[in-house]
Amino acid sequence: MASPSRPLISASRPSLGTRFLRRFFSPASLLLVGSTNDDGLASVVLDNLLEGGFPGILYALDVRPGRVDASGVTMLTELAAVSDEIELAVACVPIGRTPALLEALGHHGVRAVILLRDDDAGDVERSDLAGVRERLSEIALRLGIRVIGPDCLGVAVPEARLNATFAAEAPLRGRLAYLGQSGMLGAAINAWSRGRGIGLSHLITLGDSVDVRLSDMLDFVSQRTRAQAILLHIERITDARHFVTALREASKRRLVLAIGGSRSSVSERLGVAPTPGIPHRAMILDAALRRAGTVRIEALDDIYDSLEVLTRIGRGYRGPRLMIVGNGLAPSLLAADALVLGGGVMAEPSELTQRALIEAGLLAEGWPTVPLDLGGAARPEAFATATRLLLADPGVDALLVLHAPTRLAGSVESAEALIEAAAGASRPVLAAWMGHDDAEEIQQRFARANLASFSTPERAVRAFLRLEAHRQAQAQLWETPALAGFATSSSLRARAQALIERARTRGRESLTHEETGQVLNAYGIGIAQSEYVQSAQEGMEVARRAFGALAVKAVHAEHCLPFRERDHLDTRGLAPQHLSLIQDVATPQAMFDAIERLRERVAECHPASELYSFCLQPMRRGRRSLSICTGITQDAVFGPVIVFGLGGYRTDVLRDRQVALPPLNMALAAQLIERSQVYQLMVERLEGRQGRLEESIQRLCRLLVTLSQMCADLPNMRGLEINPLVLEQDELVAIDYALDFGEPVRQAIRPYPEGLRETLALEDGNRVVLRPVRAEDAALIERFHARLSPQSIRFRYFQHKAVLSRKELAQLAAIDYDREMAFVLERHEQPRLDDDQEVSQAEDGSGEMLGVVRLNTDSDNLRTEFSVIVRDDLQRGGIGRRLMEKAIDYARDTGVLEMHGRVMADNMAMRGLLERLGFSLRLDMEEQVIIARLSLNPPEDAWQRLRLETSPG
Numbered sequence: 043m044a045s046p047s048r049p050l051i052s053a054s055r056p057s058l059g060t061r062f063l064r065r066f067f068s069p070a071s072l073l074l075v076g077s078t079n080d081d082g083l084a085s086v087v088l089d090n091l092l093e094g095g096f097p098g099i100l101y102a103l104d105v106r107p108g109r110v111d112a113s114g115v116t117m118l119t120e121l122a123a124v125s126d127e128i129e130l131a132v133a134c135v136p137i138g139r140t141p142a143l144l145e146a147l148g149h150h151g152v153r154a155v156i157l158l159r160d161d162d163a164g165d166v167e168r169s170d171l172a173g174v175r176e177r178l179s180e181i182a183l184r185l186g187i188r189v190i191g192p193d194c195l196g197v198a199v200p201e202a203r204l205n206a207t208f209a210a211e212a213p214l215r216g217r218l219a220y221l222g223q224s225g226m227l228g229a230a231i232n233a234w235s236r237g238r239g240i241g242l243s244h245l246i247t248l249g250d251s252v253d254v255r256l257s258d259m260l261d262f263v264s265q266r267t268r269a270q271a272i273l274l275h276i277e278r279i280t281d282a283r284h285f286v287t288a289l290r291e292a293s294k295r296r297l298v299l300a301i302g303g304s305r306s307s308v309s310e311r312l313g314v315a316p317t318p319g320i321p322h323r324a325m326i327l328d329a330a331l332r333r334a335g336t337v338r339i340e341a342l343d344d345i346y347d348s349l350e351v352l353t354r355i356g357r358g359y360r361g362p363r364l365m366i367v368g369n370g371l372a373p374s375l376l377a378a379d380a381l382v383l384g385g386g387v388m389a390e391p392s393e394l395t396q397r398a399l400i401e402a403g404l405l406a407e408g409w410p411t412v413p414l415d416l417g418g419a420a421r422p423e424a425f426a427t428a429t430r431l432l433l434a435d436p437g438v439d440a441l442l443v444l445h446a447p448t449r450l451a452g453s454v455e456s457a458e459a460l461i462e463a464a465a466g467a468s469r470p471v472l473a474a475w476m477g478h479d480d481a482e483e484i485q486q487r488f489a490r491a492n493l494a495s496f497s498t499p500e501r502a503v504r505a506f507l508r509l510e511a512h513r514q515a516q517a518q519l520w521e522t523p524a525l526a527g528f529a530t531s532s533s534l535r536a537r538a539q540a541l542i543e544r545a546r547t548r549g550r551e552s553l554t555h556e557e558t559g560q561v562l563n564a565y566g567i568g569i570a571q572s573e574y575v576q577s578a579q580e581g582m583e584v585a586r587r588a589f590g591a592l593a594v595k596a597v598h599a600e601h602c603l604p605f606r607e608r609d610h611l612d613t614r615g616l617a618p619q620h621l622s623l624i625q626d627v628a629t630p631q632a633m634f635d636a637i638e639r640l641r642e643r644v645a646e647c648h649p650a651s652e653l654y655s656f657c658l659q660p661m662r663r664g665r666r667s668l669s670i671c672t673g674i675t676q677d678a679v680f681g682p683v684i685v686f687g688l689g690g691y692r693t694d695v696l697r698d699r700q701v702a703l704p705p706l707n708m709a710l711a712a713q714l715i716e717r718s719q720v721y722q723l724m725v726e727r728l729e730g731r732q733g734r735l736e737e738s739i740q741r742l743c744r745l746l747v748t749l750s751q752m753c754a755d756l757p758n759m760r761g762l763e764i765n766p767l768v769l770e771q772d773e774l775v776a777i778d779y780a781l782d783f784g785e786p787v788r789q790a791i792r793p794y795p796e797g798l799r800e801t802l803a804l805e806d807g808n809r810v811v812l813r814p815v816r817a818e819d820a821a822l823i824e825r826f827h828a829r830l831s832p833q834s835i836r837f838r839y840f841q842h843k844a845v846l847s848r849k850e851l852a853q854l855a856a857i858d859y860d861r862e863m864a865f866v867l868e869r870h871e872q873p874r875l876d877d878d879q880e881v882s883q884a885e886d887g888s889g890e891m892l893g894v895v896r897l898n899t900d901s902d903n904l905r906t907e908f909s910v911i912v913r914d915d916l917q918r919g920g921i922g923r924r925l926m927e928k929a930i931d932y933a934r935d936t937g938v939l940e941m942h943g944r945v946m947a948d949n950m951a952m953r954g955l956l957e958r959l960g961f962s963l964r965l966d967m968e969e970q971v972i973i974a975r976l977s978l979n980p981p982e983d984a985w986q987r988l989r990l991e992t993s994p995g
Contacts, residue, residue: 200216240353604762670764671688762780
């Protein structure tokens, strides 16, 4: 419903988190506000509330009763007539009246308001709507009101018997939550889900989101409701970090599917600037969704089909091997083609299963089993027998059954046979029943049996492949990458930052080619041998000393801008990059002429661009070399973005642009490379030389991790383009590069907090490092856990846990640093000192972990839960206290109000430490655990005090 032309609410507006959001879902009292010239919208909402059986107190102000008996509703003519508390107000008034109404509701004590309308009946000019929304946002923030809308469908919660919407029908009760910014898409999803027998736990539409953000509601739904799956519709994002963090947390708890993110020019209509070097911003949204463990779907058909498999199969997905069986070869082959082209895997029945099929008369000797064709004469019993046999095969992860109607195998009879055969199956079963006769009845039968059904084989296969895409996205949440072999230092950061600051003081917004090369060198990125001259005469001198031909480029202000537009030609048919470059200069005189020609070109085509110098480089040509374009660009919403793809002259022809959000580790960098055409060319060129291929990929991964580190170290950097970056047999060499800078920006995913790292001296005099945990620490944690006694493990995990699984190791190592924090104490036998005389990080993971303290903070930053463990042989040596003091200082500095934790009642050492640190201890008699609490910062608002008082612990 929300118009793309509407301006966005500023991302700098503070988020109120989940404050008062409960009132939208289970209000004890509700006020519906209409208008005297109402067109019937308020009456429709009143009917929906009454038909839904709203259990609370219901008031109606300026609302005409609809078709449903409203005798139980308190009708009002003025707001002052209500003396009791109103938990939720739903307003159906023209938007021009909403600021005054919101102000009045706020002073009356209402803390949750839904604004449904966006039209004005001529009350407000369209040009004034932005100002109205800004006033609504200001009032909501000043009075502490949570506002959904304007321009939304409303909110429905079937379990709470709340239907505060103008939807045509109430949602069925279920476990799927729709959370989106489009009301009409929500209405469509509701209508479809009813037809398929899929219930909703919540139907939430936010509209223009003047206050409640998508991330706020995502936090609430994933943490405080019983929804098992979330369908998330995204039109715009105002706070990328909050959004990615909330989505990441939600996808760990729930099955999340995202829709939205147009590939068209809608970004410009939304008021978001295009991202340099990126053809469409939807690619960046895809990158964010991948990092959060979910996937995006585009077409409406795909939405419905994906929901069909995710809601009916979801967590029951076992793997990508799909077995296809049908009563006709052609439909089965269409399904098989769709599976293979989509990257799926055809299941191969075992010899035992094949023999059973032959004995059952379902397969002829020597006939192919993939896909399995039962033949046009197959009867319903054949479908049932084949289903039972194939589902028992361990090589089959899922089964797709295709049916074309015949007189021998009617659609309804065959469907019932499949339903009976698949009952209680441990593997997913999908059905594609072709034909229109009895389609609705068959669909309902499959829905009642909780089988995913589709109208065509191709749609069934695409939906199944969506499960595998979701599994791969989820796998990113549990990566345990290897060490990258790169560590930054304060002197390294200072060296690069000084170059930027010096250029800034000179009034520039970019570095010269030579300065950018110095930054790359500082980070260990190899650059081509380059000499910089100011005149043609100096160039001749360089040419005389050179061995072989040279390339010369004019280094001017516009040439130093990364990802500058290259698709257009000038009046002479030269692309912009060719205006600044001449290759194969073999003699001193040719060099003189080339430099003068470049000087003339720059003066003619870029008269306002300051000419800095001329860069001379040896020509590099290799039969097996590969040109790559990589770097960093800056998105208006998501901040820094890593770019990777083919470079050189191919950059603008093939448009091979792959993107990822920093920070990257080696595993994420490898995935970025594998999505590109660069990877395909590397595989082709290095075929048969697996070792060389792996070395090249590792070299590129380290480069990408280095670029990711630069994003964190240089927050002023706006963009960095390296194009071409030449990959040769034994090296990576940056040939051309550009870097510009601007105001500092925040990464969408919080980078590794290097500033929290410190060096300490233990009581025994050993110097150790106290630092935040890294994703690469999984092996370190595993070794640490192996040295813990059973009692220490019980004290930490409240159960025996001899071995940590891969997923558990990833959960402990790969944290997001936004709501989670863990500090590890690490010791090295022979510590190395960096330039600041601090113990540097080992690049080989050879350190040993002495202890760790963990914090898990709620989404509103009110309370954080701690846990701490120290190696048995080092206990009572002051390590636990140092870890706890670090955690307390960190939590207090980040504004957390209270720290709490649970301690085994017989853990006397920990109880004593907590008492000395000022914690209050309370024994929970039922669970025989100690509840420890420590106040860190005073609450500022009454709702914070109430939340602390009513929270567990």
